Amino acid sequence: MTSLPPLPELDPRRLETFRVVAQAGQVSGAARRLNLSQPAVTAQIRQLEAEVGRPLFTRHVTGVELTETGRLLLDYARRIRGLLEEAGERILGEGRVGGELRLGASTTAAAYILPPVFRTFLVDHRPAPLVLEVGNTEEVLLWVRAGRTPLALVEGLTRAPGLSLEPYLKDELVPVRAVRAPEPLAAVRTSADLSGVPLIWREPGSGTRAVVERALRRIRAPGDSDLVVGDTESIKSCVLLGLGIGFLSQWSIQREVARGTLEVIPLPDLTIPRTFSWVQAGGGTPGQAGGAFLRHALAHPPRLASAPRH
Numbered sequence: 190m191t192s193l194p195p196l197p198e199l200d201p202r203r204l205e206t207f208r209v210v211a212q213a214g215q216v217s218g219a220a221r222r223l224n225l226s227q228p229a230v231t232a233q234i235r236q237l238e239a240e241v242g243r244p245l246f247t248r249h250v251t252g253v254e255l256t257e258t259g260r261l262l263l264d265y266a267r268r269i270r271g272l273l274e275e276a277g278e279r280i281l282g283e284g285r286v287g288g289e290l291r292l293g294a295s296t297t298a299a300a301y302i303l304p305p306v307f308r309t310f311l312v313d314h315r316p317a318p319l320v321l322e323v324g325n326t327e328e329v330l331l332w333v334r335a336g337r338t339p340l341a342l343v344e345g346l347t348r349a350p351g352l353s354l355e356p357y358l359k360d361e362l363v364p365v366r367a368v369r370a371p372e373p374l375a376a377v378r379t380s381a382d383l384s385g386v387p388l389i390w391r392e393p394g395s396g397t398r399a400v401v402e403r404a405l406r407r408i409r410a411p412g413d414s415d416l417v418v419g420d421t422e423s424i425k426s427c428v429l430l431g432l433g434i435g436f437l438s439q440w441s442i443q444r445e446v447a448r449g450t451l452e453v454i455p456l457p458d459l460t461i462p463r464t465f466s467w468v469q470a471g472g473g474t475p476g477q478a479g480g481a482f483l484r485h486a487l488a489h490p491p492r493l494a495s496a497p498r499h
Contacts, residue, residue: 201269203237206230207245208266211259212355215252271488290478291320293332293341295396296420298465299323301440302342302358305491310482326396333468340475340483344438345396345463355467358490362401362436362461364454365445371431380408380459387414387433389424396463397421401436404461425451436461443494 210219210230220227238245245259255263294303299321307319322329322338330349332338346354364383366374373386383405390411391398402410411417416433418424424435425442429450445451467483469475475483 199237199240203233203240204262204266204269206233207237207259208263208270210234210246210253211255211263211266213252214254214356218252267488267490271484288476288478289318289320290482291322291338291340292479292482293322293324293329293338293343295326295329295341295343296323297344297397297438297441298342300421301438302465302491306482306486306489309489310485314478314481314485325392325394326399327394330468333470336470339469340479341468342465343396343468344465345400346466346468347464349468352468352470355487356464357467357486358465360463360465361439362397362404362463363439363442364434364436364456364459365425365428365442365451366434366454367429367431368449368452369431374431374434377434377454377456380405380456383434384409387416388412389416389418389427389433389435391421391424392417392419397436397438400461400463404459440493447494 206219206223206225209222210216213219213222216227216230216234220230223230234245241258241262243258244256245262246253247256292303303321311319322332324332326343326345329338329341329343330352333341333352342357344360348354364377366377373382377383377386388409388411390401416427418427421437421441424437425445427433428435429445434454442451442453446453467486469479
C-alpha cells in the first residue's frame, strides 16, 4: 500500500509574515509593520511558498497580489491569528472588553457586512456601549480624520491620505433590474445598452457611486433621465418599480435574488470589483474595544450565502 506524502509543517511566524504582506499588498509596507528588512520578509515568503509547493503571490510593479492558493491560505492565517489573540485575551482575563466601541461605516458595510460580525463578536465581548455611525464614504473618512470614530469600514478605496487602510473583503457591484422589468430595461444585453436606459445612482460622495462612475466613464455619465437616491434600500425599491437599472453590491441583493424579485443583468463586457477596507488614523490605535473588534473581524469575516453572478 502506497503511503501518502507527509503534509507540510507550516511555520507560524512565516504565516504571520504572509498575512501582513497580504494585507499591506506590498513587501515594503509589510516590512515596516513587522520591523524587518525587505530581504528578510521576501525570504520568509519564499520559504513558505517552498513549504506549500505553490506560489502565494504574483509580483508586479506596485506590489503583490494573492494567487488562488494565497487567498486560501490567507483565510487560515487570519483564523490562526485570531485564535492566538483570543487565547491571549482569555488567559489575561480581557475577553470581555470594557469601554465604548465606536465604529463608522459606509451604508452598504453597515447594513450587510457588520451585523453578522457584531453577532459573533458579542458572544464573548460586551463593550459598553456599541455605537455605529453611518454615512457615505467621504463623511466616514472625515469622522476618522477628526477622531470622532477611531475605526471604520468603507468601500472602494485604494488610498486615503493621512489614513491607514487594511483590505478586508472583496465585493462586486452588479447591474440589477426587476425580474419583470419593462422595455427597454428588459432589453439590456451589453454595457453599450446602458446609454439608452435610466440608471439609479447613489449620491455624490458615495463610495459606490465613485466606483460605478469610473467603470462607466467610457460608456456614459449621469444624465437628466437618471435618478439619484441616497441609500441602497431606496435604490432597490426604485429598481423593483421598474424606474431604472441600479448597480448594487452583491452583498446587498441576496434576499431579493433568492426571492426572484431582482435579477443580475448578464453583461459579459463589464465587471466592477471593489474592496471593503478597514480605515483608521495613520499611526493611531482604535483603543482596547476597537482593537479587539478589529482582530475578531479579521479572523471571522462574514461570507456570502451565495454570490449572485452575471
